Amino acid sequence: MASTKEKLITHVSKEEATGSTNKVTVVGVGMVGMAAAVSILLKGLTDELALVDVMEDKLKGEAMDLQHGSLFLKTHKIVADKDYSVTANSKVVVVTAGARQQEGESRLNLVQRNVNIFKFIIPNIIKYSPNCILLVVSNPVDILTYVAWKLSGLPRNRVIGSGTNLDSARFRQLMGEKLGIHPSSCHAWVIGEHGDSSVPVWSGVNVAGVSLQSLNPDMGTDKDKEDWKSVHKMVVDSAYEVIKLKGYTSWAIGMSVANLCESILRNLRRCHPVSALVKGMHGVNEEVFLSVPCLLGNSGLTDIVQMTLKSDEEKQLKKSAETLWAVQKELTL
Amino acid sequence: MASVMEKLITPLASGPAEPPRNKVTVVGVGQVGMACAVSILLRELADELALVDVVEDRLKGEMLDLQHGSLFLKTPKIVADKDYSVTANSRIVVVTAGVRQQEGESRLNLVQRNVNIFKHIIPQIVKYSPDCTLIVVSNPVDVLTYVTWKLSGLPKHRVIGSGTNLDSARFRHIMAEKLGIHSSSFNGYILGEHGDSSVAVWSGANVAGVSLQKLNPDIGTDKDSENWKKVHKEVVDSAYEVIKLKGYTNWAIGLSVADLTETLVKNLSRVHPVSTMVKGMYGICDEVYLSLPCVLNSSGVGSVINMTLTDDEIAQLKKSADTLWGIQTDLKDL
Numbered sequence: 001m002a003s004t005k006e007k008l009i010t011h012v013s014k015e016e017a018t019g020s021t022n023k024v025t026v027v028g029v030g031m032v033g034m035a036a037a038v039s040i041l042l043k044g045l046t047d048e049l050a051l052v053d054v055m056e057d058k059l060k061g062e063a064m065d066l067q068h069g070s071l072f073l074k075t076h077k078i079v080a081d082k083d084y085s086v087t088a089n090s091k092v093v094v095v096t097a098g099a100r101q102q103e104g105e106s107r108l109n110l111v112q113r114n115v116n117i118f119k120f121i122i123p124n125i126i127k128y129s130p131n132c133i134l135l136v137v138s139n140p141v142d143i144l145t146y147v148a149w150k151l152s153g154l155p156r157n158r159v160i161g162s163g164t165n166l167d168s169a170r171f172r173q174l175m176g177e178k179l180g181i182h183p184s185s186c187h188a189w190v191i192g193e194h195g196d197s198s199v200p201v202w203s204g205v206n207v208a209g210v211s212l213q214s215l216n217p218d219m220g221t222d223k224d225k226e227d228w229k230s231v232h233k234m235v236v237d238s239a240y241e242v243i244k245l246k247g248y249t250s251w252a253i254g255m256s257v258a259n260l261c262e263s264i265l266r267n268l269r270r271c272h273p274v275s276a277l278v279k280g281m282h283g284v285n286e287e288v289f290l291s292v293p294c295l296l297g298n299s300g301l302t303d304i305v306q307m308t309l310k311s312d313e314e315k316q317l318k319k320s321a322e323t324l325w326a327v328q329k330e331l332t333l
Numbered sequence: 334m335a336s337v338m339e340k341l342i343t344p345l346a347s348g349p350a351e352p353p354r355n356k357v358t359v360v361g362v363g364q365v366g367m368a369c370a371v372s373i374l375l376r377e378l379a380d381e382l383a384l385v386d387v388v389e390d391r392l393k394g395e396m397l398d399l400q401h402g403s404l405f406l407k408t409p410k411i412v413a414d415k416d417y418s419v420t421a422n423s424r425i426v427v428v429t430a431g432v433r434q435q436e437g438e439s440r441l442n443l444v445q446r447n448v449n450i451f452k453h454i455i456p457q458i459v460k461y462s463p464d465c466t467l468i469v470v471s472n473p474v475d476v477l478t479y480v481t482w483k484l485s486g487l488p489k490h491r492v493i494g495s496g497t498n499l500d501s502a503r504f505r506h507i508m509a510e511k512l513g514i515h516s517s518s519f520n521g522y523i524l525g526e527h528g529d530s531s532v533a534v535w536s537g538a539n540v541a542g543v544s545l546q547k548l549n550p551d552i553g554t555d556k557d558s559e560n561w562k563k564v565h566k567e568v569v570d571s572a573y574e575v576i577k578l579k580g581y582t583n584w585a586i587g588l589s590v591a592d593l594t595e596t597l598v599k600n601l602s603r604v605h606p607v608s609t610m611v612k613g614m615y616g617i618c619d620e621v622y623l624s625l626p627c628v629l630n631s632s633g634v635g636s637v638i639n640m641t642l643t644d645d646e647i648a649q650l651k652k653s654a655d656t657l658w659g660i661q662t663d664l665k666d667l
Contacts, residue, residue: 003559004545004548004549004552004559004561005511005512005513007548007549008512008540008543008545008548009512009513009514009540034584035371038368038371038372038375038584039371039375042371042372042375042376043375057577057578057579058578058579058580060578060579061574061575061576061577061578061579061580062579062584064571064574064575064578065575065579065582065583065584065585066584066585067506068499068502068503068506068571068575068582068584068585069502069584069585069587069588069589070502070506070509070515070516071502071505071506071516071517071592072502072588072589072591072592073588076515166401169401169402169403169404169405170401172404173400173401173403173404176403178338179338179341179342180338180342181342182403182409183403183404184404207341207342210341212337212341215337215340215341216336216337216340219337225334226336226337228337238397238401241394241397242394242397242398242401243394244390244394245390245391245393245394245397246390246391246394246395246398247391247394249398249401250398251367251371251395251398251399251401251402252398252399252400252401252402254402255375255402255405255406256402256405258405259404259405
């Protein structure tokens, strides 16, 4: 007796359905991981989304909640498991796992806790997706991108840190507020270390190619009557402020991750400030990752745009590099 | 000495800023409210988003977190305040405020707790956005949509409950999985009460117009050897299951609210199963809200589709109506 399905549908294709072509895995289903997952789903970037975590109930609940929204999405396969086999053949793996900053805690304090977690996660990812692109979000992101690179054995173009993509977005939002213009028309690059010592490149701040620093040569200095320097300070303080108010940050970083995934999955070769291996650039001699403008496409971080930096900007990058290296060399990898 | 802004920009249009055309307010910045807000933002439905809540720190934190994502969005103004004046001129107001179901708690138990909250919220919303359409999400949604309608003084077509829009989405997801197709290609409605006594309209379930019930006349009954009835039970149990696993549900309801918002804001006249005032239909004599397939447009519920229901399905709707009315008559200070 034929089932309802058999009566309704006649299978005609002799081919196996091809597997996913644009699979994304998100490791860690905390607030950041889920914000990234939802942003990626709502942008319709992927045909398969995998979630991994160690907390099995929460993981299953989150996957179910997303699956229940499948009518409103264009990602037909949403899977989740503690076992990394569920992540097999991913194009991009977003790593959000790890401990988060507590109120007032600096990112560098999190390090060794998160290194130990990565020693479990990264090899498992590579085992099942040896050709993936790793996008590291967990903090301190520049150090953990280095750690992920070392643990994965992947070439440098396949390991990217979310870096100052978010800091730059925050800067552009504040700049937009000040000028009454949408952030996408306000151009500014915050580079270097994601965190307290990020570097706003004042010379590049512009609207329609008009350099704001050429209109206001004091911009970014303490002499500046309009105190644009405080815009950068607000960017540095943003994360701490949001954490103090709501306990964590999630939406902005989630959207920023989706923005990066879009460039990678759609092979856009857009330029983003993300954390890349910068040894040999801007006077940096150490094997460290810092954010610089990078072209992102389907083979990852393929090119770096060489910014013309002032000597004090380069000094700041060098100083960040030294700080990061001092921490990195103490790590047991 | 001219500022950077004055040197950079020459204003052309003077006068006050235009009011927003597609403003959406979300009341309540808990997990459901924020999921609704993010879905609405990522679907680019609003030109202004306002958030309201009583917990001020959390409210400000959520607003900042969304504002920090402005570069990636097409909603230029995101505001938040405890004071409802921030919600003025909204086209759509999504009400998610209230206490949520605890593990094992049925939706009906939440009622009086949430009515007291609504007595504060609803008049304020209407004061600042007298022409808005209200989408009520808080549970028990059918009762609270009635409460909202009474407290708002708005005509009934402007007050919608998210109702079984989500139940139907879950139903379509599960049925489609079983058939190996996308949920949007499986058509089926769950109507009536959002929750334990919702009604799966098996007669309407179809793919490409092919009625599943014609292929399997036992579908939805206990006699059915394929036990399709179990799918409806899974839908009813879904919320409890997700709550047990992660503590709450938010993504699916958020996406479903954004779907409704899209139809309203874009005046699409799409059909959605949402909670509407059903007195006078299917033999129901009381002023209750239950989910029926409604044609939604920019003025709210434009019309209701007269589904052909079996006697048994109608009896279930009436029974839900009686239960809801029983609760509503006991509510204090409406």
